[in-house]
Every structure is written in C-alpha cells, then in structure tokens.
Amino acid sequence: MDGYNAFMLVATLLVLMMTTPALALFYGGMTRSKSVLNMMFMSYVAMAIVGIIWVLWGYSMVFGGEGTFFASPLENFALEGVGYEGYTFMAFQLTFAVITTALISGAIADRVKFSAWVVFVPLWATLVYFPLAHMVFSCTDDSLICGQIGAQDYAGGTAVHINAGVAGLVLALVVGKRLGFGREPMRPHNLTLTMLGAALLWVGWYGFNVGSLIFDDSLDPSTQFLAETGLTFTNTTLATMAAILGWLVVEKLLHGKATTLGAASGIVAGLVAITPAAGAVNVLGACVIGLVSGAVCAWAVGLKFKLGFDDSLDVVGVHLVGGLIGTLMVGLFSRTAPEGSNIAGGAVDGLFYGGGVESLVDQTLGVLVAVAWSGIITLLIALAIKYTMGWRVSEEAEIDGIDFDQHGETAYDLNTSLSSSGKGGLLTGAVPPKSATSPSKSEGASA
Amino acid sequence: MKLVTAVIKPHKWEDVREALETFGVTGMTVSEVSGYGRQKGHTEVYRGAEYDIALVPKIRIEIVVEDDDAEDVLGIIVKTAQTGRIGDGKVWLSPVESVVRVRTGDRDAAAI
Numbered sequence: 001m002d003g004y005n006a007f008m009l010v011a012t013l014l015v016l017m018m019t020t021p022a023l024a025l026f027y028g029g030m031t032r033s034k035s036v037l038n039m040m041f042m043s044y045v046a047m048a049i050v051g052i053i054w055v056l057w058g059y060s061m062v063f064g065g066e067g068t069f070f071a072s073p074l075e076n077f078a079l080e081g082v083g084y085e086g087y088t089f090m091a092f093q094l095t096f097a098v099i100t101t102a103l104i105s106g107a108i109a110d111r112v113k114f115s116a117w118v119v120f121v122p123l124w125a126t127l128v129y130f131p132l133a134h135m136v137f138s139c140t141d142d143s144l145i146c147g148q149i150g151a152q153d154y155a156g157g158t159a160v161h162i163n164a165g166v167a168g169l170v171l172a173l174v175v176g177k178r179l180g181f182g183r184e185p186m187r188p189h190n191l192t193l194t195m196l197g198a199a200l201l202w203v204g205w206y207g208f209n210v211g212s213l214i215f216d217d218s219l220d221p222s223t224q225f226l227a228e229t230g231l232t233f234t235n236t237t238l239a240t241m242a243a244i245l246g247w248l249v250v251e252k253l254l255h256g257k258a259t260t261l262g263a264a265s266g267i268v269a270g271l272v273a274i275t276p277a278a279g280a281v282n283v284l285g286a287c288v289i290g291l292v293s294g295a296v297c298a299w300a301v302g303l304k305f306k307l308g309f310d311d312s313l314d315v316v317g318v319h320l321v322g323g324l325i326g327t328l329m330v331g332l333f334s335r336t337a338p339e340g341s342n343i344a345g346g347a348v349d350g351l352f353y354g355g356g357v358e359s360l361v362d363q364t365l366g367v368l369v370a371v372a373w374s375g376i377i378t379l380l381i382a383l384a385i386k387y388t389m390g391w392r393v394s395e396e397a398e399i400d401g402i403d404f405d406q407h408g409e410t411a412y413d414l415n416t417s418l419s420s421s422g423k424g425g426l427l428t429g430a431v432p433p434k435s436a437t438s439p440s441k442s443e444g445a446s447a
Numbered sequence: 448m449k450l451v452t453a454v455i456k457p458h459k460w461e462d463v464r465e466a467l468e469t470f471g472v473t474g475m476t477v478s479e480v481s482g483y484g485r486q487k488g489h490t491e492v493y494r495g496a497e498y499d500i501a502l503v504p505k506i507r508i509e510i511v512v513e514d515d516d517a518e519d520v521l522g523i524i525v526k527t528a529q530t531g532r533i534g535d536g537k538v539w540l541s542p543v544e545s546v547v548r549v550r551t552g553d554r555d556a557a558a559i
Contacts, residue, residue, distance in 0.1 A: 185498040185499070185500065186496075186498075187491060187493050187496075187498050187500075188493055251495065254495065255492045255495060255497075256492075257492065259492070259493070261493055261494060262494070265494060298494075298495075299495075301494045301495055302494075302495035302496070305495075305496065314494060317494075
C-alpha cells in the first residue's frame with residue numbers, strides 16, 4: 001500500500017493545484033482588469049478558510065460515522081480518533097471541499113464585499129458541502145445519495161459540480177447583476193490567463209478523478225488499482241477532448257467563429273461531465289458524454305442573457321449543466337465490467353447496456369436531492385447575509401474597480417513612468433491618505 | 448510653426464517614421480491611443496455574448512514643424528499611412544505660437 005499512499009499524496013497535490021492557481025487563473029482572466037485580484041483572491045481565501053474548518057469539523061461531518069444527511073461534527077472533531085495513516089485520505093478530501101466552495105465565486109464576480117464572501121464560505125461549506133459530501137462520498141448504509149438511493153457518482157458530479165452550480169445560480173439571483181450587465185462590454189481582460197488556468201485544471205483533474213478510487217474488499221487491490229486507474233485516466237482524457245470539439249462546433253455554428261475561450265470552457269465542461277462517470281463508463285460512453293456536455297454547455301452559457309441573471313463566469317452554464325449531463329448520462333452509459341474481468345466499471349448496467357431505466361431513475365433521484373439541498377440552504381445563507389451585512393460593494397466602488405476598493409491594490413501597473421512617481425511613494429515611507437490616490441480609476445475605465 | 452497631428456493605423460507607423468526621417472524630421476512624440484471614426488469599431492463574441500468594441504487602437508504622432516515644411520510632412524504621412532481601406536485615420540495641422548527647448552532655452556525654429 002506504500003505505492004497507493006504515494007499516488008494519493010500526488011493526487012492530493014494535483015487537486016490542491018486546481019484551486020490555487022488553476023481556478024483562480026481561469027476565473028481571473030475572464031473578469032475585467034479592475035477586478036481580477038478580487039476574483040483570484042476569492043479562491044485563495046476559500047482555500048485557507050475551508051481547509052481549517054475541514055480539519056476541525058468538516059471531516060467529521062462527512063466521514064465521522066452514520067447519518068442520512070451528515071455525521072456528527074464532534075465524533076472526529078480536530079481529527080480526534082483519526083489515525084495518521086488516515087491523514088492522506090483526509091487531506092485529499094479537504095481539497096474537494098476547498099475547490100467546490102471556490103467554484104461558486106465565478107457567479108458573483110466584480111461586485112461582492114470581501115467580508116461577505118469570508119462569512120459565506122464557512123457557512124456554505126458547513127451547511128451545504130459537508131452534508132452533500134457525506135451523502136455522496138461517505139457511502140454508509142444510511143447516507144442518502146450513495147447508501148439509500150444508490151446513485152453512482154465517481155468523483156462528485158452531484159456533491160461538487162451540481163452543488164456549486166446551484167449555489168452559483170442562487171447567489172447570482174440574490175446578489176443581483178453587475179452594474180451595466182447586458183449593456184456595457186464585460187469582455188474577458190486576459191484570455192491567456194484563462195487558457196493557462198483551464199489547462200492546469202485539466203492536469204489537476206487527474207488527481208480529482210483518478211484519485212477517487214475506492215478499494216472493493218472482494219477484489220485483489222493491485223489488480224483493481226491497475227484496471228480502475230487506467231479506466232478513469234483514459235475516460236477523463238477522452239471526455240475532455242470530445243468536449244472541446246463539441247463546444248467549438250456549436251459556437252462556430254451559433255456565432256461564426258471557434259474561439260480560445262470556447263476551447264478553455266470546453267475543457268472544463270468535459271471534465272465536469274466525466275467526473276461522476278469516470279469509473280462507470282467505457283471509452284465510447286466517455287466520448288459521448290464529453291461531446292454532449294461541450295455542445296450543450298456552449299449553448300447553455302447564453303441562457304443567462306435570455307433569462308436575465310448575471311452568472312458572471314458561467315458557473316451555472318458549465319458546472320450545473322455539465323454536472324447534470326454527466327450524472328444523468330451515467331444512467332444511460334454505465335457498464336459493468338465484462339464477464340471474467342470483474343475489476344473495473346459501473347456498479348450496474350445503464351439503459352444502453354440492458355440494465356433498464358433503474359440506473360437512470362437512481363441518478364435522477366440523486367440529482368434532485370443535490371439540487372434541493374444546495375438550492376434551499378444556499379438560499380437561506382444568501383438571504384441571511386443580504387439582510388444583515390449585505391453583499392454588494394457601493395456603486396461607486398464597483399464602477400471604479402473592486403480591487404482597489406476592497407484590497408487597496410490594482411493588478412496592473414502599465415503606466416510606470418507616471419504612476420510610480422510623486423508624493424507618497426516608497427521613499428517617503430508614508431501611506432498616502434485615500435483621497436490623495438486614485439490610481440485605479442483610469443485603468444478601470446479603459447478596461 | 449505648425450503642429451502636425453496624425454492618427455494612423457498602428458502597423459503603418461514604421462513606414463511613416465521611415466519616410467519622415469528620410470525627409471529630415473528629427474523627432475516626434477508618439478502615443479498609443481484608441482478611438483473610432485465612421486467605421487464605429489468592431490464586435491467581439493465571448494461565450495456567445497456579443498460586445499461592440501467601439502474603440503480601435505491607433506497611433507498618434509505629433510510633430511512641430513516650420514510653416515514651409517508643414518504641407519510636405521502632411522503629404523508624406525498621408526501617402527505612407529494610406530491603405531485605402533476604412534480606418535486609415537486623419538492628419539491635421541494647427542498653428543503653434545512658440546516652442547522652447549527645455550535643455551537650452553532655445554526658442555522657435557532653433558528649438559525644433
């Protein structure tokens with residue numbers, strides 16, 4: 001098992017990389033130049049907060065024992081009773097809690113007080129993610145989605161992507177649109193960051209999917225490890241490639257050109273969709289799931305303009321829609337291992353492999369639980385914040401740029417000969433009063 | 448003296464500079480600017496959202512010349528910056544009262 005532990009440490013690092021820097025870069029490049037730091041920062045601070053509360057009570061709520069919705073937060077509080085040999089698995093699952101929370105930030109770019117996000121993050125992780133992770137990943141007999149319903153979710157189509165997507169939709173509705181949404185240009189300010197972030201997400205996702213292997217007591221561990229990692233690695237790769245093509249074809253038909261942002265988005269759409277299906281389908285299923293997800297998400301990202309909600313960076317259009325496609329299509333393409341090599345594959349046969357509609361029904365029930373739990377509780381948290389501390393920065397701050405307003409920083413100093421000189425610079429050692437500095441205004445306006 | 452101000456396509460800037468140096472212009476101020484004329488910018492599409500990008504990047508050249516040279520300089524810029532397609536830019540002349548060289552205090556023709 002030494003080899004398995006070394007593999008899991010690497011997988012954990014890969015998923016850690018998905019939040020910082022991969023997701024931060026992916027999102028940061030898509031925002032306007034006046035809010036890129038705030039956008040990236042939301043991922044970084046989610047990492048710090050969720051990581052700590054995961055160790056304190058998150059791990060216990062997810063893996064601390066039986067429970068339909070969640071286990072006791074006190075059973076393994078601060079990892080009491082967890083042996084060091086269990087720490088690698090604990091850390092691997094920590095990275096899932098972190099990235100799921102950070103994913104939501106894309107829905108509310110450019111306009112949310114940093115303090116509101118810092119309050120939202122631990123509340124949401126505790127009340128929404130930890131319970132759903134228990135229902136899906138802690139497959140005790142009474143855990144709702146895995147144990148009772150029996151839905152298949154290899155690495156988190158429900159607990160991670162549908163969950164974050166629904167939460168993003170709720171927050172986009174409660175927080176409201178950016179000023180000028182639908183009227184002013186809000187084009188991505190640096191697509192090279194987004195391309196880089198998407199590629200890093202792709203690499204990190206191998207940790208996410210391939211690392212989600214759970215050993216089956218009835219199988220020889222070495223044989224299962226060899227077969228199952230081969231399957232999940234291959235499926236993750238193929239679905240992503242198919243999704244890029246699906247996205248590009250649809251946008252070429254709809255808008256006339258294949259775009260780099262489309263390719264980057266297709267990568268994520270494919271990865272999202274194959275997440276629940278990675279261990280349950282064969283390569284054909286993986287290709288179809290990726291293709292469908294890429295194509296449908298390319299169309300779905302346009303819905304926010306028709307329906308009038310400002311899901312700024314398309315958390316709904318990619319993670320919710322892609323998560324639904326992947327999770328539901330498991331019901332069609334799930335395939336048990338062929339006779340005589342019963343080592344990797346789906347738990348049941350789906351509709352297309354002679355298993356009837358049973359798997360599809362289970363997958364649908366799992367989706368409904370995830371949507372309902374995430375939707376209702378996220379709404380309660382969002383409203384509580386709205387009517388107490390409030391979500392939004394002032395209108396003036398939003399126009400001038402949230403980076404400077406919330407953090408006193410701007411991402412880019414492009415006019416070095418002018419902006420680095422003058423009073424209040426480094427040599428005087430004094431922090432200039434707020435009224436004397438307005439470095440962000442012209443930069444923001446030209447974005 | 449006259450101030451020649453030209454707003455031209457960025458990729459034409461090297462040709463214009465070369466032609467002006469050949470003519471004998473010894474210096475100029477160049478800035479990257481953005482704006483639009485009758486072509487009204489262009490549209491870009493990101494994840495299906497179409498944006499009108501009103502501002503097109505341009506190069507602005509400013510040169511102070513003696514009255515006698517003004518028409519020649521203007522003509523050189525127009526000739527070398529022209530592609531015949533929309534968005535080639537504009538050149539205009541404006542009168543300048545006086546010029547001082549900061550280093551020496553020289554005035555007018557001696558300062559150009």
